[in-house]
Amino acid sequence: MRTLVWFRRDLRTDDNTALSHACAASDDGLVAVFVASPGEWSAHDDAPVKVDFWLRNLRVLGEALARLNIPLKIVTAPTPRGVAPALLGVARECGCGALFFNHEYEVNEAARDDAVRRHFEKHGLIVRGYHDRAVLAPDALRTGAGGCYTVFSPYRRSWVKAVLERGVEVRPAPGRQRKLDVRPDPVPERVEGFESPVDPALWPAGEGAARARLELFCRQRIQGYKADRDTPALDATSRLSPYLAAGVISPRRCLEAARACNGGRLDDGAGSNPGAVQWISELVWREFYQQVLVGFPRVCMHRAFRPATDRIRWAEDEDGFGRWCEGRTGVPIVDAAMRQLRATGWMHNRLRMVAASYLTKDLFIDWRRGERFFMQHLVDGDLGSNNGGWQWSASTGTDAAPYFRIFNPVSQSRRCDPEGLFIRRWVPELSAVEGDAIHDPSELPGLLRATLEYPAPIVDHGAARERVLAAFKALDDRAAAR
Numbered sequence: 001m002r003t004l005v006w007f008r009r010d011l012r013t014d015d016n017t018a019l020s021h022a023c024a025a026s027d028d029g030l031v032a033v034f035v036a037s038p039g040e041w042s043a044h045d046d047a048p049v050k051v052d053f054w055l056r057n058l059r060v061l062g063e064a065l066a067r068l069n070i071p072l073k074i075v076t077a078p079t080p081r082g083v084a085p086a087l088l089g090v091a092r093e094c095g096c097g098a099l100f101f102n103h104e105y106e107v108n109e110a111a112r113d114d115a116v117r118r119h120f121e122k123h124g125l126i127v128r129g130y131h132d133r134a135v136l137a138p139d140a141l142r143t144g145a146g147g148c149y150t151v152f153s154p155y156r157r158s159w160v161k162a163v164l165e166r167g168v169e170v171r172p173a174p175g176r177q178r179k180l181d182v183r184p185d186p187v188p189e190r191v192e193g194f195e196s197p198v199d200p201a202l203w204p205a206g207e208g209a210a211r212a213r214l215e216l217f218c219r220q221r222i223q224g225y226k227a228d229r230d231t232p233a234l235d236a237t238s239r240l241s242p243y244l245a246a247g248v249i250s251p252r253r254c255l256e257a258a259r260a261c262n263g264g265r266l267d268d269g270a271g272s273n274p275g276a277v278q279w280i281s282e283l284v285w286r287e288f289y290q291q292v293l294v295g296f297p298r299v300c301m302h303r304a305f306r307p308a309t310d311r312i313r314w315a316e317d318e319d320g321f322g323r324w325c326e327g328r329t330g331v332p333i334v335d336a337a338m339r340q341l342r343a344t345g346w347m348h349n350r351l352r353m354v355a356a357s358y359l360t361k362d363l364f365i366d367w368r369r370g371e372r373f374f375m376q377h378l379v380d381g382d383l384g385s386n387n388g389g390w391q392w393s394a395s396t397g398t399d400a401a402p403y404f405r406i407f408n409p410v411s412q413s414r415r416c417d418p419e420g421l422f423i424r425r426w427v428p429e430l431s432a433v434e435g436d437a438i439h440d441p442s443e444l445p446g447l448l449r450a451t452l453e454y455p456a457p458i459v460d461h462g463a464a465r466e467r468v469l470a471a472f473k474a475l476d477d478r479a480a481a482r
C-alpha cells in the first residue's frame with residue numbers, strides 16, 4: 001500500500017513518529033503533503049513571521065524528502081472545511097490508500113482532524129494518528145485523583161518518573177523509499193496577507209539549522225543557563241522555541257541532548273549540570289501547558305483557566321493598549337521588550353512575563369488582548385505555551401501563588417537588566433541616560449528629562465497595584481458570600 005503523510009507542525013524527517021510509522025507500513029512508496037490554509041491561519045492569528053518560517057522550513061523539508069524519494073505535494077484549502085476534500089484529492093491523484101499524521105491537540109485542530117478521519121474512512125481509506133509533539137502524550141500522566149495536573153511542580157515530578165520508567169524512543173530519519181512517478185509541487189515563496197516584516201536571517205530554516213542551534217547551546221551555554229537565563233542582554237537561552245513550535249526539531253532530541261550534558265540524568269544529583277536540569281524543566285513547562293490545553297479545552301476558547309476570573313471587568317483603555325503594542329508606555333523594560341518582539345518575532349521569557357504582567361496588572365487590560373497580540377507577532381506562537389504564559393501572568397491560570405503576584409516592572413528591570421544594556425539596545429532614545437535612571441527616566445531631574453524624546457510613564461504602578469488587588473479581592477469576596 002502507498003501512504004500519504006500529512007505534515008503540519010512537524011516539519012522534519014528526523015524523529016517524526018508518523019513518518020517513521022508510514023515508512024514501516026508502506027510497501028509501495030510514500031507521498032508527503034502540506035495544506036496551505038490561510039483562512040485557518042488568520043482565524044488563529046498566526047503571525048506572518050511564523051507563516052514565513054513555516055514556508056522556508058517546508059522548502060528545506062521538500063528537498064530532504066525528495067532525497068528520500070518522497071515527493072511533497074502542496075494543496076491550498078482556504079478554510080478548515082476544505083481540508084478533508086483537498087487531502088482526499090491528493091490521496092486519490094497519487095494512488096494512496098492511507099493517511100498518516102501526528103496529532104495536534106488544540107480544539108479546532110482536533111475537530112478538523114476528526115473531520116478528515118471521517119471523510120477518509122467514509123471513502124474506504126485507512127487513517128493513523130500518532131502522539132509526537134511532546135515527549136509524553138498530553139493524556140499520559142494523571143494525578144492521584146485521576147485528573148489532569150493543574151500545578152507544575154507535581155507534574156514535573158511525575159513527568160521525570162514516567163520518562164525514567166518508560167524511556168524515550170528517538171527515531172532517526174528514514175532511508176530511501178521506492179521511487180514514484182509523482183511530481184513534487186513547488187513551495188510558495190509567500191502567501192498573500194502573510195508578508196513577514198522580520199529579517200529571515202534571524203531564523204534560518206531547516207533541520208540542520210535547528211540541530212546546529214541545539215549543539216551550540218549545549219556546547220557553550222547550557223552550563224550557565226540556570227544563572228544567566230533571566231538576563232535578556234546575555235542571549236543565554238537556546239532560542240529553539242520557533243523550531244520546537246514548527247516541529248523542525250523534536251522535543252525528544254532536545255531532551256536527549258540536555259540529558260547527555262547532565263551525565264544521562266533528568267534531574268539533580270551528584271555532579272549534575274544545574275543548567276541542563278533547569279533547561280529540561282523548561283521543556284517540561286511546554287508539555288505541562290499542552291496537557292492543560294487537552295485537560296481544560298475551555299482555554300482554547302478564550303476562557304480563563306480559573307473560571308471565576310472571567311467575571312473581572314477589565315479596563316477599556318485603547319490608548320494604553322496601543323502604547324503597549326508600540327513600545328511607548330514610558331516603562332523602558334516593557335518598551336524594549338515590545339520592540340524586540342516587533343523587530344524579531346521573539347521575546348525573551350522573563351520579558352514576556354514582565355510585558356504580560358504590565359498589560360494585565362498595571363494597565364488592567366484583558367489578558368486575551370495581549371495573548372492575541374503576541375500570537376500575531378511571535379515566530380514561536382503556540383497556543384498552549386502562549387495561553388499558559390498569559391494566564392499565568394494575569395493570575396487567571398495555573399500559577400499556584402495567590403493573585404498578589406504583581407511584578408513591579410522597574411524592580412524587574414533592575415534585576416534582569418542591571419546595567420540597562422538590553423534597554424539601550426532597543427530604546428535608542430535612552431542611550432545617553434546613565435546609571436539607575438535607565439530603569440525609570442521619570443526620576444531624572446526635570447531639565448534632563450525634558451531633553452529626552454521618551455514618554456513619561458502612562459500609569460502609576462502603586463495605584464495600579466491597588467486597583468488590581470481590589471478587583472481580585474472582590475472576586476474572592478463574592479465566592480465567600482455564596
Ligand SMILES: Cc1cc2nc3c(=O)[nH]c(=O)nc-3n(C[C@H](O)[C@H](O)[C@H](O)COP(=O)(O)OP(=O)(O)OC[C@H]3O[C@@H](n4cnc5c(N)ncnc54)[C@H](O)[C@@H]3O)c2cc1C
Pocket residue numbers: 229237238239240241242244245279282283285286287289347348349350352353356374378380381382383385386387388389390393
Ligand atoms: C506571556 C508568555 C507567552 C509565551 N508564549 C509562548 C509561545 O507562544 N510559544 C512558546 O514556545 N513559548 C512561549 N512562552 C514561553 C517562553 O517564553 C518561550 O518558550 C521562550 O522564551 C523561548 O525561548 P528559548 O527557546 O530561548 O527558550 P529556552 O529557555 O532555551 O527553553 C527551551 C524550550 O523550552 C520551552 N519553554 C521554555 N520556557 C517555557 C515556558 N515558560 N512555557 C512553555 N515552554 C517553555 C520552549 O519550547 C523553549 O524553546 C511564553 C511565555 C510567556 C510568559
